[in-house]
Amino acid sequence: MSKKSRERRERYKTIRADDYFSNGTFEITRFGKNTLVKNNRTFEQQKAHIDYLRTEYPAKYATISQKISELKEKVMHCDPYNLLMHLRFAALSHQINVFSESEYTKEFNAVLRAQEYVQSILVSTENHHKCDMPEDMQETLYEHIIVDFNQLYLEFQTFYFYWAAFIQKTTEISDAQLSNLVEAQYMYWVRGNRYQIFELEPLRKLLPPHDAVLQELFGVSASGIIHGLEKLQYSLSQGYADTMMELGKEYKRFVAATVRGVCPEEAIKSRASYAAELMDKLNGSGLIDVKSITGWDTRFIEALSYRLGECHSFWNESDFAGWPIVEQPIMKKPFIEIMGNAHKEVLPIGSTTA
Numbered sequence: 001m002s003k004k005s006r007e008r009r010e011r012y013k014t015i016r017a018d019d020y021f022s023n024g025t026f027e028i029t030r031f032g033k034n035t036l037v038k039n040n041r042t043f044e045q046q047k048a049h050i051d052y053l054r055t056e057y058p059a060k061y062a063t064i065s066q067k068i069s070e071l072k073e074k075v076m077h078c079d080p081y082n083l084l085m086h087l088r089f090a091a092l093s094h095q096i097n098v099f100s101e102s103e104y105t106k107e108f109n110a111v112l113r114a115q116e117y118v119q120s121i122l123v124s125t126e127n128h129h130k131c132d133m134p135e136d137m138q139e140t141l142y143e144h145i146i147v148d149f150n151q152l153y154l155e156f157q158t159f160y161f162y163w164a165a166f167i168q169k170t171t172e173i174s175d176a177q178l179s180n181l182v183e184a185q186y187m188y189w190v191r192g193n194r195y196q197i198f199e200l201e202p203l204r205k206l207l208p209p210h211d212a213v214l215q216e217l218f219g220v221s222a223s224g225i226i227h228g229l230e231k232l233q234y235s236l237s238q239g240y241a242d243t244m245m246e247l248g249k250e251y252k253r254f255v256a257a258t259v260r261g262v263c264p265e266e267a268i269k270s271r272a273s274y275a276a277e278l279m280d281k282l283n284g285s286g287l288i289d290v291k292s293i294t295g296w297d298t299r300f301i302e303a304l305s306y307r308l309g310e311c312h313s314f315w316n317e318s319d320f321a322g323w324p325i326v327e328q329p330i331m332k333k334p335f336i337e338i339m340g341n342a343h344k345e346v347l348p349i350g351s352t353t354a
Contacts, residue, residue: 053165060162061319064155068322071148075121077133078141080308081338084122084347086142087115088288092240107150113189113324114149119336120328123306124314156325160185185325200229219297228294232348235287243281250275290335290346305335305346 019030025045027038041049075083094108133141160182168178207214207222215221220228250271257267268275280286287293290301311329315322330336335346 050165053162054169057162057166060155060159064152064159064323067148067152067155071145071152072121072125072322074141074145074148075118076125078138078145080122082138083118083142083145084115084336084338085285086139087111087118087146090146091115106153109189110150110153111146113153114146116328116330117149117324118145119330120311120314120324121322122308122338123336124309124311124322124329126309152324156189159325188325199233200226203229214300218300218303220300224296225300228296231293232290235293236348239281239287243278243287247275247278247282250278285347288347290348301335301346302337304333305337306330306333307337 015031017029017031019028021028025040027036027040029036029038039046091108091111094105094111164178164182167173204226207225211222214225253271254264254267258264277286290296290305291298294301306329314329318326320326335348337346
């Protein structure tokens with residue numbers, strides 16, 4: 001067989017799919033990392049489906065509105081600090097043995113988005129939190145909030161189709177405009193558009209010319225802002241895993257000391273301060289307290305922080321006011337000021353992601 005014949009044969013060789021699914025209407029085929037979807041509906045079937053989505057839109061809208069109202073009410077019955085810490089550790093638990101974003105599950109993504117949305121509720125709603133229930137009941141309520149938001153997260157994956165069918169009938173909008181709007185809404189759920197290592201590059205060029213003004217107004221230099229952000233990036237990404245490893249090393253030091261004949265109580269006492277620091281990073285706010293991590297001036301941190309109930313525009317009169325699909329207030333300021341277990345703390349938005 002000639003080389004040209006072999007190349008032709010390779011080109012037209014049938015490739016077996018890794019996965020295949022069909023329900024008669026849709027066919028889904030996966031070849032490695034590539035997935036192909038085929039719609040087998042006829043024109044009449046597609047038109048009937050669009051009509052169905054259009055007529056069901058009001059009911060879908062009402063259902064989601066009710067769920068959002070109920071979720072908001074649950075959030076307002078929680079201790080804000082404890083709720084956010086619960087969401088943080090729930091997200092961390094999903095990251096164990098996960099080494100790539102491609103391995104993130106829908107549940108994990110929902111927990112990350114839940115942190116953002118809960119923080120948006122907290123900074124846009126009057127602080128009348130009623131935390132008079134036992135601790136075990138609070139923990140149950142926190143889990144209900146995660147479940148409720150996960151259901152909302154799944155609802156929104158199909159809601160845009162209902163909305164698109166409805167808006168196309170009630171307004172003058174081209175197919176191209178509608179397609180762009182729906183795509184933009186789906187992309188709204190995506191976080192980050194460049195590798196983490198490059199995120200600070202634009203600021204390294206933008207901030208230095210304004211160094212004098214930054215120091216005058218906020219008591220922090222351009223380089224100080226960059227260094228603070230670098231520390232935050234580390235704390236919110238590698239910080240937890242590195243602290244776990246350091247705690248393991250600390251235990252080995254303790255064992256080695258006792259083997260050498262040091263009294264266990266004395267071995268613990270000599271390293272108690274450092275061990276307490278590690279435990280605060282693992283179980284407290286040591287890795288997310290903006291002030292202690294960055295060392296920034298309080299004026300600068302306050303300018304970038306929302307307080308509870310400070311934002312008054314999120315729950316306005318628009319159709320989707322308070323929904324997680326519109327611009328959330330926490331997108332305007334990256335930190336939230338909140339009372340912790342012992343003192344006021346400023347935490348980053350979505351506190352497990354850099």
